[in-house]
Amino acid sequence: MTRTHRPHRRPVAVLQPRLPADFRAFHELYRSRYVYWAQLYLSSWADAEEAVDIAFEQLYFNWSKVLSKANPRAYAWRVVRHRTIDLARARGRRAVAVDTAAFETTRLEQACDPIGELEISLEIYQAVQDLPERQHDVFILHHVLGYTTRETADVLGITEGGVRSTARYARHRLNKALGADRNPGGRDDRAEGGRG
Numbered sequence: 001m002t003r004t005h006r007p008h009r010r011p012v013a014v015l016q017p018r019l020p021a022d023f024r025a026f027h028e029l030y031r032s033r034y035v036y037w038a039q040l041y042l043s044s045w046a047d048a049e050e051a052v053d054i055a056f057e058q059l060y061f062n063w064s065k066v067l068s069k070a071n072p073r074a075y076a077w078r079v080v081r082h083r084t085i086d087l088a089r090a091r092g093r094r095a096v097a098v099d100t101a102a103f104e105t106t107r108l109e110q111a112c113d114p115i116g117e118l119e120i121s122l123e124i125y126q127a128v129q130d131l132p133e134r135q136h137d138v139f140i141l142h143h144v145l146g147y148t149t150r151e152t153a154d155v156l157g158i159t160e161g162g163v164r165s166t167a168r169y170a171r172h173r174l175n176k177a178l179g180a181d182r183n184p185g186g187r188d189d190r191a192e193g194g195r196g
Helices: 021-042 045-061 063-068 072-090 100-110 114-129 133-144 149-156 160-177
Strands: none
Touching: 021 045, 021 072, 021 133, 021 149, 045 063, 045 072, 063 072, 072 149, 114 133, 114 160, 133 149, 133 160, 149 160
16 A cells, blocks of 8 residues: 655644744744644654644744733634644644543552553543543643643643633543542542632
8 A cells, every 4th residue: 555645744843944933933932832732642643743733834924813812822722722623623633632541650550450440541531531621621731741830821822820711621521421529639629719
């Protein structure tokens, strides 16, 4: 079977050396963060870079429109998210955020009962996949990728309070889906207060 060769896309920042300074700064600040997230969806760093570069092309050609938005970072995040999912579908992959192996590999390797741990991991994985979009994004960035509350807020273009609130709703929904009344660490959701 012959493999079709996909030409490597060159990032718009490389193709256009005289880009507006604000676009170049945005590209430099966010590209690596977006790629890090996108590779969870695409299971490939090269594909993640391609998806993010496509998104940045779209942002560049509509940059004045992006800047006119009430929240340009939130708009940019949606563009990146949609282009990543589009590329996953175009490559015949199910657009999911994290494969099970990436979810808890170390825990499974160290488990006394790997089968039991795998069943728990699969339940958690499915519950995360079923979260609403915003809750899902906060959970992945904050708990899977390890971004701080501030970093998560910055990437999504929302406030830190918004991240904390969304994380609380996500935990509540996950606890309900998994039949748990308390967080894995034993703390009640209400005890979390304003912490993220």
